[in-house]
Amino acid sequence: MLAILYLLLVIVVVAMVVGLYQKNTNIICKSKKRLDGKTAIVTGGTSGMGLRIAMDFADRGARVIVACPFVDEGATGRKLIVRKTGNEEVIFKLLDLSSNTSIRKFANDILTTEKRLDILINNAGVGTVDEFITKDGLNFIMQVNYFGTFLLTLLLLPLLKKSGSITEPARIVNTSSVLHNIGTVNFKVMNRLNHWYLIQLYGNSKLCLVLFARELTKRLKGTNVVCNCVDPGAVGTTIFNCSGKYYGAFVQFLFSVLFKTPWEGAQTAIYAALDKKAGLVSGEYFKNCRTGQAKQCAYDDNLAKELWEESVKLVKLCDDELEECFNKNL
Structure with a gap:
């Protein structure tokens, strides 16, 4: 019994030390940049x-479009x-990243109504979360976390290209994760059900986002659009609710106390979107408001190109439509 108490004490002390270190090393974006007139x-x-x-963006004066698949939320x-x-320039629009139809409807709405x-x-x-195959024939987790983002980004490229300038490029920021380090890309089974451990599948999707940013950067060369990835760190958010209501709430609380709150976790994405130096690079991986290093295979150009080609097929983008995404002038 005494040994168990000592073990618990050690765990608590270690947790407090880790938490204290994390809280004192979390970097906050210090940019004072205004976003008046920006969307x-x-x-x-x-x-x-x-x-x-x-x-944060709304507080800086931007017109902010928030997108999610739940009306009440x-x-x-x-x-x-x-x-x-x-x-008051905050707009909510429905977007379900597990549906290509929803993504196309959202993108068309943006291209039609936004300047x-x-x-x-x-x-x-x-x-x-539980796996299943969506109506588009894709693994739900992979489609929401990667394929949906891939399709949405490409469809919105014409407006991003129109809005960016040499002095102020338009910016795309993908939220990756430290778990991309356990990710892998296997084209034969990337959408297969019950093949991967769920955490592995999550890591796969986050690795794909980094590879996507690398390949997109090459294809955006000569344009005024940059694309980077961010690792927000260990953040206490409702994403843990998929593990169960009470367990998820406990883990969310624990991560917020020991690692990062949602506000602290948001800082690197804000930095990548606003900082002047961050706007000068593309295809990079940011962590804790500074340039970091993704896993080695994330810099494999051949893998990134192959993933791009496979993704184009899976989201059903034809060659003419893909060319229009890059060449269309609004």
Whole structure:
């Protein structure tokens, strides 16, 4: 019994030391940049880190479009941002990243109604939820976390290209994860059900986002659009609710106390979207508001190109449509 008490004491002490270190090394974006006259889209912008990112942009004067697949959450998130910032230029739009139809409808709406798009924060994602194959024939986790983001980004490229300039490029920010380090890319089984451990599948999706940013950067050469990835760190968000209501709430609380709150986790994405130096690079991986290093295979150009080609097929983008994404002038 005494041994168990000592073990618990050691665990508590270690947790406190880790938490103290983490809290004292978390870097906050210090940019004072205003976003008046700019437009930003934040997917998953109605809860967690996305909500804090959207709130930050709205506070800087931006027109902010928050997107999520839930009407009640979207309306509530939009009202909260307006109330906290006083910025009425906050718009909620439905977007279900597990549906190509929804993504295309959203993108068409944006291209038709918006005059510009300066920042695209691809923040939305799901955790280790139950697997199933969507109507588009894709693994749900892979589609929400990667394939949906891939399709959405390409469809919005014409407006991003139109809005960017030499002095102020339009910015795309993909939210990756430290778990991309356990990710792998196997084209034969990337969408197969019950093949991967759920956490491995999550890591796969986050690795794909880094490879996507690398390949997209090559294809955007000569344009005024940059694309980077961010690792927000260990953040206490509702993504853990997929593990169960009470267990998820406990883990969320623990991560917020020991590692990062959603506001702290949002800082690197805000940095990548606003910092002057961050706007000078593309295809990079940011962590704790500075340039970091992704896993080695994330820099494999051949793998990135092959993933791109496979992704184009799986989201059903024909050659003419893909060419239009890059060449269309609005």
